[in-house]
Amino acid sequence: MMGTVFDIASWVLLTFGGLSVLIGGIGALRMPDLFTRMHAASVTDSLGAILVLTGVMLQAGLTLATIKLAAILLFLLLTSPTASNALATAAMLAGNKPGIDTTSNRSDAQ
Amino acid sequence: MYYAVTLATLVTMGLALARAVIGPTVYDRVLAVNMFGTKTVLLVSVIAFLFGRPDFLDLALAYALINFIGVFAVLEFFRTRASRAELDNEAGQ
Amino acid sequence: MxxxxxxxxxxxxxxxxxxxxxxxxxxxxxxxxxxxxxxxxxxxxxxxxxxxxxxxxxxxxxxxSRVFALRFNLRLLGFWAWLLKEIVKSSLEVARIVLARKLELSTRVVEIDVSQLSPVDQVILGNSITLTPGTLTLDADDGKLLVHALTAEGAAALEEGEMLRRVAAIHKD
Structure with a gap:
């Protein structure tokens, strides 16, 4: 009984995790400039990782694998903002200024 | 169920690769490669359970570490190269 | 000082x-x-x-330097739960934008004054902002965070400062 509940919960988590990973990928391809692409990538990096790894964790149950998965998740969540920040800073230093009033702003230009 | 997640992750990795090929700036490529790396970590974790090989999780963690360090190494490389090019420009004028 | x-x-x-x-x-x-x-x-x-x-x-x-500067307490766990909720909420928002037929972006760059926070809390805030899709910390310098937001609403929510208050409450003794 408890096993089925965990199974269903992990399926739901995995499905939504796969979806959010996919949405982030589509966004990274569709968005018009670097900084907006980073927003899309952050969907896969935070929500996608949380959902997929938690879903797998529920499948693993209380084993060593769950602890390892939790360590991987914690590591990803701590490092991905750091990497994004380094990337954004480097891009800004190289003269890649984020536009407030660029072509990406169609809804504002009207 | 694992197959669906694996497929979604693989498709996203393909999209990230496409972004890495299109560019246009080097930072877009670094972003795409970083994304590809995190997706690899997720893929390896899911595959560990798909094939019932929990030892794959060690690979996933190692990949996460290498991916993180790799992004910083590439950014550092381009930063030094950019600042050196700037110095050369100033010396040339 | x-x-x-x-x-x-x-x-x-x-x-x-x-x-x-x-x-x-x-x-x-x-x-x-x-x-x-x-x-x-x-x-x-x-x-x-x-x-x-x-x-x-x-x-x-x-x-x-102090290695274990981040101190764990119950309020940090509470903050993580709140952050998780925010991540889900803003992910849905970004997903809606990405999947819309026409991209409706209204990007903003805002500056947030965080000088009243300790350095560790500044890092927590900056990383939390980056972790929530739709907002991205561009630069942290001299008690100020430069934040890029995908939508004007996201920028407004940040300037309203709920996240800042919650971060400040974690290590209040």
Missing amino acids: NPARDNQTAPGSAGRLRAYLMFTVLLIAAWVLWSGMFKPLLLALGAVSCALVVYIAVRMGYFD
């Missing part, structure tokens, strides 16, 4: 010893957890690598 900042960079000798010990225990725990084998050879290899890592860390001057 700023007492929080002085406290951050100068650990006493007792604090330094405690940092050594905690660091070593963490390394040993990580080794045992990841190897999962208790053969004498592997344990000896683990002891050698832990000792090597501690030696290199000391040589790098790693212990000259």
Whole structure:
């Protein structure tokens, strides 16, 4: 009984995790400039990782694998903002200024 | 169920690769490669359970570490190269 | 000057010893957890690598600043729960934008004054902002965070400052 509940919960988590990973990928391809692409990538990096790894964790149950998965998740969540920040800073230093009033702003230009 | 997640992750990795090929700036490529790396970590974790090989999780963690360090190494490389090019420009004028 | 900042960079000798010990225990725990084998050879290899890592860390001057600056408490867990909710909420928002037929972006760059926070809390806030899709910390400098937001609503929510208040509440003693 408890096993089925965990199974269903992990399926739901995995499905939504796969979806959010996919949405982030589509966004990274569709968005018009670097900084907006980073927003899309952050969907896969935070929500996608949380959902997929938690879903797998529920499948693993209380084993060593769950602890390892939790360590991987914690590591990803701590490092991905750091990497994004380094990337954004480097891009800004190289003269890649984020536009407030660029072509990406169609809804504002009207 | 694992197959669906694996497929979604693989498709996203393909999209990230496409972004890495299109560019246009080097930072877009670094972003795409970083994304590809995190997706690899997720893929390896899911595959560990798909094939019932929990030892794959060690690979996933190692990949996460290498991916993180790799992004910083590439950014550092381009930063030094950019600042050196700037110095050369100033010396040339 | 700023007492929080002085406290951050100068650990006493007792604090330094405690940092050594905690660091070593963490390394040993990580080794045992990841190897999962208790053969004498592997344990000896683990002891050698832990000792090597501690030696290199000391040589790098790693212990000259406070290593375990982030202190865990219940309120941090509460903040993480709130952050998780925010991540889900803003992910849905970004997903809606990405999947719309026409991209409706209204990007903003806002500056947030965080000078009243300690350096650790500034890092927590900056990383939390980046972790929530739709907002991205571009630069952290001199008590100010430069934040890029995908939508005007996201920027407004940040300037309203709920996240800042919650971060400030974590380590309030």
